Amino acid sequence: MVDQTLTENNNQKLQELLNEFSEATSLTKPEKASRLMGQIDVLTDSMEGYSLIYNSIGDISEAGIFENSPWADPAKLVAALVNGTLKSGHPNSTIELLSELRLLAIAKGDYKSGKITAEEANNFIQEVIVANLEFVFNEPLEETRLIMSDHELHKVHNLFRFLSDRIHLDDVKETLAEELTLICEQRPVVTEKQRKIIALVKEKIELDPNREEDKKLLSFQRCIYRPTKNTVGKSTEQYKKLLLSLNNTELYLEAQEMSQSMLEYGLVSQYHAVLLTFLIEGNHLQTVPVCMGLTPIGETRWNEHTTYLSDIILKTVHIYNAQCIYGLAKMLENGVIAREAVRSGLSNLMSIKIHPKVEERILKSTKNPHQAVSARQYLVGALFRILGQPLGVGQGNNPTCQSARGISMWSQHAPAKLINMVQTAAVTNDLSFRFEGQEIKASEIGKGLVQNLDHNLDAVSVTLVPMLDRVYNEMMLRGSGRAEDPHKWVNPALYGQWIQIGFASAYDYFSNAIVDFDGFVKVFYAMCHPEYNGGHHLIYPNPVGIFITSSKGDMLGFHAVSLLRVEKDPTGQYRAYFLNPNNEGRQDWGQKIKPSVFGKGEKHGESSLPIHEFAARTYAFHFNDLEAESKLDNIPLEEIQKVKTLAKDSWGKSYTWLEIKKKW
Amino acid sequence: MAKCFALMGWSLPVIESMQKLNKPYVVVSFPDFENYAKENNIPFVPYQFDEWSDTSNSLDLHEKLKAFDADVAVPLFEETVEWAGALNSIYRDDPRVLNRAFLFRNKAMMKRKALIGGLRVGLFEEVHNKEGVKAFMKRLNQANLQIDGEEDSWVHIKPFASAGAVGHRLLRSMSDVDEKCQDEDFPCLAESHLPGQEFSCEAFVHGGKIKFLNITEYVKLGYSNFIPEGNLLHGKRDRIMKEMQKLVDLFGIQYGMIHPEWFLTEDDTLSFGEVACRIPGGHILELAGKAYDFDALGAFVLCHDPSLTDEELKEILPPLDARPKQFYGNVMIYPHKNSISKLEIPEELKEEPYFLDHNLIPPMTTQKVSDREGFGNHFGTVNFKGEDPDRMTELLLHYENVDFYH
Known part of the structure; x- marks a missing residue:
């Protein structure tokens, strides 16, 4: 009832302002428009608000809101420009969303314009939707996150919810299939985004199995909704009953089909959980490795720890927590489970009591928390995924790349430490770290970078990140004021002892300039490039600070990634393979620098760039300062020049450059 | 009926009102506005108000305005009060009109005059x-x-x-x-310093008599006000009216609108602060227009016309005893920080039933806030509308301290 009154009240205000705007002559129209737009901006906070605006869009348009603006003629709009305008904030984003609503009204026949037909308007909106998937799924790109306020993000996301609820998406299949491929190839730990797209396709698009272009989208749907022939048209209960009627051979074939479906895109269906628990409970233990799609190596580990694994599977896996099966399979493959410390750690987790605050965060991070699954089960399930897919860890819509990077590193190189940290954090809602001999306790220090955690994260991240973020921030505070980048000391303290002591930063605090960039690039190549570092591989991930630049190459901000390896790609070009915790497929850093996530020799979860392009965005990294010096003279000058030109013409414009030499 | 109103100063809302009322007018303002005026077919005489010389004076301006047949001058801004006074002296053939204009332009003289006439003023x-x-x-x-x-x-x-x-x-x-x-x-x-409730009056005067009196309750000077006045002031309306008519008589105001500020102290005395005769700040006429549902700017201009008939006055002004049900108020928003990069409309405001609208615009990039002169330039206003003046006061006080810019 209260909402009803509020809506009515809002509508009255809108009409009142619209009235004033229509009655104004051209002399005071700009002032009245500003008020009207201010009110529309406020209304965009809710879907009801959007409905109110949509219902009046004809009047708003007739009153002249678009007059004398680039939006005046609906036939002359460019879909590719919408994204940029939406990002540029009120009032631009407000007039832009009005333009989209006008087109929607034209497409739906709710408003007539002589300039453009309903079909043309419909096509235009489809184009806009495809070009703005980041908003449709509320997964803004790093660049977007840096420039848009929370309110603006929310407003634009609402716009796309409103549009996609009202428009068919038939012509966007190819783009959606490509988007799904790019996401799935990275095997992210959180699979909500691909599931949302797949659900959207199922709901909104007619697919024809006989058409080539539809097959790919159907294969994604199959993975989730009917992974095997036996699941077609059945609920999970019906499927379980059917399993009872299968003989051993049939079960084996069923398990094979199921695991193939999972391995194709890394997506697990609910039926998979039914089958796996059925196999274990029914003592079909030799079929379990098939059901998890294990290689002979993974199968050996299953055979070695059958009892232990059976136990934790039954305690964790549930149809509403099924995605963890993929993570567990990968844990068996990568050998994490072979460590005694890891198995002990996981056993300990089976009996913990989770702190109510942590429980709240975990349930909030779960899209549809089911009462049959406990927060502990969600947490352990997420831990399987993190341990099995360390490169799939993401930061969500949070400025917490540091924490995500840490979780990924520990997962690979200190998994038992990670498990122990998760346990402490889950039970006490607190964490403590050592920094230069002093203890830092998350509960006793100030705020971190993130004020409102976006809970679109895995359960491990929501458990750890609020504390890690605070600890990291406190370390940065304590390390600041030393005339050098505090990361020099913070990285080893936060991530652990395998971080190299040497630290190179292109930015010099003392002179407030980029100093001896040539030398910086030399140290970088000597650190990681096999042709100049004596043919060595990187052993541990190197925490690297990079500049984020816009698609025009303009400086946007700072970001943390991990450099994992530098190797030749299939075409023989040296590439830097790195973990970018923001999980982005399509990125454009300007100057044609576009990180690739798939098809250039990347493992699942890696991003990659030609080595010189990566170097051209790097501003800080760690290195072995005892070994580097002897290698610096081998780096060819042309290569250094190439990096420097790219750097100077992009983020470098925001800094002073000094050419004096310095000791690295 | 005036042949042509000379609007002294540039104000788009006033021009719009004149167009809508279909009254003849000419705008006199700085040459900067000439192009815009031409493009929009606004009758215009460029004049350098801040220059007095053989070629820039009221007689010269009077000559220039003859082409438009102007016979009533209307001061829109403080700086044009003497100019309008001078012209009206000529139009009405009464040298005291100019002298009265000077009275409005010297606050010490104004106070002395009030004191002589028996109004209570501070020291x-x-x-x-x-x-x-x-x-x-x-x-x-x-x-x-x-x-x-x-x-x-x-x-x-x-x-x-x-x-x-x-x-x-x-x-x-x-x-x-x-x-x-x-x-x-x-x-x-x-x-x-006079402690107490501050308020302003906007008295529309014709033939030396107050034809309509608006009372604007100041919640905080320079920040917020609302119209009509709250219950306390409304209870004193008759007394205020008497004091106001006294002021009008004393200053010899015949035509136009005066906008004095008053204090009502705790011991229930009314003290005169100062008075102006141009369009008041704080969007007061905009609020008055909404609250009483009339074209306040149009009425402001027309009241300057001695030939306006009683019928015409009745048509354009609300009745003298009108008491609107809805209160309209606004608060001017100033950034609280020296450097701002974004605008955040607070959730509580969006859910506030009294909230009407705002015209705040986000800063383009990180922006330095310039030092404040007087109360400085506000970044926009937030408007409220509701039935309870006490709630209105509460809201205006509250939002004065809310930081919209971060």
Whole structure:
């Protein structure tokens, strides 16, 4: 009832302002428009608000809101420009969303314009939707996150919810299939985004199995909704009953089909959980490795720890927590489970009591928390995924790349430490770290970078990140004021002892300039490039600070990634393979620098760039300062020049450059 | 019926009102506006108001306006009050009209006039330097029987001839005098501080009689006000009306609108602050227009016309005893920080039933907020509308302290 009154009240205000705007002559129209737009901006906070605006869009348009603006003629709009305008904030984003609503009204026949037909308007909106998937799924790109306020993000996301609820998406299949491929190839730990797209396709698009272009989208749907022939048209209960009627051979074939479906895109269906628990409970233990799609190596580990694994599977896996099966399979493959410390750690987790605050965060991070699954089960399930897919860890819509990077590193190189940290954090809602001999306790220090955690994260991240973020921030505070980048000391303290002591930063605090960039690039190549570092591989991930630049190459901000390896790609070009915790497929850093996530020799979860392009965005990294010096003279000058030109013409414009030499 | 109104100063809303009322007008303003006027078919005479010379004076302007048949001049802004006074003196063949205009432009003269006429005013004095202010404060302290260690009496200083809060400083102590006063402030008017409820009146005067009286309740000077007045002030309306008519008689106002500020002190006395005869700041006429549902700007202009008939007056003004049900208020928003990068409309405001609209615009990039002169430039206003004046007061006080810019 209260909402009803509020809506009515809002509508009255809108009409009142619209009235004033229509009655104004051209002399005071700009002032009245500003008020009207201010009110529309406020209304965009809710879907009801959007409905109110949509219902009046004809009047708003007739009153002249678009007059004398680039939006005046609906036939002359460019879909590719919408994204940029939406990002540029009120009032631009407000007039832009009005333009989209006008087109929607034209497409739906709710408003007539002589300039453009309903079909043309419909096509235009489809184009806009495809070009703005980041908003449709509320997964803004790093660049977007840096420039848009929370309110603006929310407003634009609402716009796309409103549009996609009202428009068919038939012509966007190819783009959606490509988007799904790019996401799935990275095997992210959180699979909500691909599931949302797949659900959207199922709901909104007619697919024809006989058409080539539809097959790919159907294969994604199959993975989730009917992974095997036996699941077609059945609920999970019906499927379980059917399993009872299968003989051993049939079960084996069923398990094979199921695991193939999972391995194709890394997506697990609910039926998979039914089958796996059925196999274990029914003592079909030799079929379990098939059901998890294990290689002979993974199968050996299953055979070695059958009892232990059976136990934790039954305690964790549930149809509403099924995605963890993929993570567990990968844990068996990568050998994490072979460590005694890891198995002990996981056993300990089976009996913990989770702190109510942590429980709240975990349930909030779960899209549809089911009462049959406990927060502990969600947490352990997420831990399987993190341990099995360390490169799939993401930061969500949070400025917490540091924490995500840490979780990924520990997962690979200190998994038992990670498990122990998760346990402490889950039970006490607190964490403590050592920094230069002093203890830092998350509960006793100030705020971190993130004020409102976006809970679109895995359960491990929501458990750890609020504390890690605070600890990291406190370390940065304590390390600041030393005339050098505090990361020099913070990285080893936060991530652990395998971080190299040497630290190179292109930015010099003392002179407030980029100093001896040539030398910086030399140290970088000597650190990681096999042709100049004596043919060595990187052993541990190197925490690297990079500049984020816009698609025009303009400086946007700072970001943390991990450099994992530098190797030749299939075409023989040296590439830097790195973990970018923001999980982005399509990125454009300007100057044609576009990180690739798939098809250039990347493992699942890696991003990659030609080595010189990566170097051209790097501003800080760690290195072995005892070994580097002897290698610096081998780096060819042309290569250094190439990096420097790219750097100077992009983020470098925001800094002073000094050419004096310095000791690295 | 006036043949043509000469609007002294540039105001788009006033021009719009004239167009809608279909009244003949010509705008007199700085040459900067000439192009816009031409493009929009606005009758226009460019004039350098801040220049007085053989070629720039009221007789010259009078000549220029003959082409438009202008016979009534209307001052829209403080700086055009003498110009309009001079022209109207000619149009009405009455030299005192100009003298009255001077009265509005010198706050010391204005107060003295009020005092002579029996209006209650605070203590005031023209001061010429910091020593003068200190001496004035000292005498006030003595009159207030200050004991050693007690606070100094508060003193306000104001330029003789500026609009509203421009150049207005509140000095709370002797050291304030040293810190806040600048040499260029002098000479100016110093006056004692009057505690109490501040409000302004907008009296539409025709033939020397108040034809409509709006009372604007100030919640905080320079920040917020609302219309019509709340219940306390409304209870005193008859008295206010009497004092107002006294003021009109005393100043000899025949036509136009006056906008004085008053204080109602706790002992229930009304004290006169100052008076202006142009469009008041704080979007007061906009609020009055909404609350009483009339074209307040149009009425402001038309009241200057001696030939307006009673019928025409009735048509354009609300009845003298009108009491609107809905209160309209606004609060001017100033950034609280020196450097701002974004605008955030608070959730509580969006859910506030009294919230009407706002015209705040986000900063383009990180923006430095320039130092405040008077109350500085506000970044926009937030408007409210509702039935309860107490709730309105509460809201306006609250949002004055809410930071919209971060």
